[in-house]
Amino acid sequence: IPPIAYIPLAILWFGLGNPPAVFLIVIGAFFPVLVNTIAGVRNVDGIYIRAARNLGASQLTIFRRVILPAATPYILSGMRIGIGTAFIVVIVSEMIAVNNGLGFRILEAREYFWTDKVIAGMFTIGLIGLGIDTLMTQLNNHLLRWHRGLEH
Template sequence: MKKLQSFAQGTLVPVLVLIVWEACSRAGLFSEVVLPAPSAVAIKWWHYLLPAQPQEAGQSWLAWALSGELPHDTWSSLYRVVVGFLIGAGLALPLGLLMGANARMYTLFNPLVQILRPIPPIAYIPLAILWFGLGNPPSFFLIAIGAFFPVLMNTIAGVRQVDGIYIRAAKNLGVGAWSMFTRVMLPAATPYILAGVRIGIGTAFIVVIVSEMIAVNDGLGFRILEAREFMWSDKIIAGMITIGLLGLAIDTAVSRLNNHLLRWHRGLEH
């Protein structure tokens, strides 16, 4: 009952926005080219979801449905996000643990990190195309950069801010350096690391849309740019809504994974 009430409260504002939007569109306050009605967007989204060609004989309904533009574009974008994020996070996590646990390594690498960190991934687009050409590789590169720094900085912060009480208690018990790192520092830093993972995935999803407008010929970003060329505002908004729903689903999944992995953390409510 409580979850149902929370869901109803969460959907109240979006529903009101849709009602006002539909009423203004039907009243002619907006041009259909500039801002189509939600009903028109919903129709276009449905057409975007299903394939245009008729179902072939012997083809299953599921395979036919998934051959539409929207499932294909969604899968392409999600694939790039996952691969790029794994590359970026896979490089950031060990470096962040090393910089957080070793003061000398932190002093050595931190100046370079602080120089590169403010540079937005979009600024790397010319280099990405020059180095990797077109297709998925430049997208992977840009997404990896977008995911790298949130994971890196949160990992460093998590390791460096481990409560000194834990470290002193472990030393008094005779814990060695490796056990200190794996059994004390790493678990204590896990909430920070998972927060960085959540931010990194969100950043990766933003970057993938930009990269698809530049270097590839499929994906949600590419389809939005294509719709702009033909002034298909309804398809643009349909693509944007799809991006929002997919981002919400990813963030919800990561949030639940965090809650599951941090069951022991006293700050979480069960």
């Protein structure tokens, strides 16, 4: 279920203001990370786990040294999707349930026909989104330096 569909329920449960926005952000960010993490753990090749067991590794060591590194690309992909979804939810929440923020300011400018401010707000949202995505890409590249060598 898209996080935006939870808006009426969030407003009923938490009223207007920041609490429903936080709830929606958590929902928007949590599930992409969860789904990708589960996929990453399920896609760990069993031969690596069996090899670690045969070498005497404990369950914790297998998790830390085999499963977590193998699932990291999936987890980071989920984080990238989750952060993007959360960012969209933040803007929409500000437009609907919060009386401050960039989304609120864009709607306020629309009511007064301040086209320049609406466009400036849209441009700002785009720049913030680009900045967040760039940071996530850099984090991904930094944490997965070892992974690029395996792909070639």
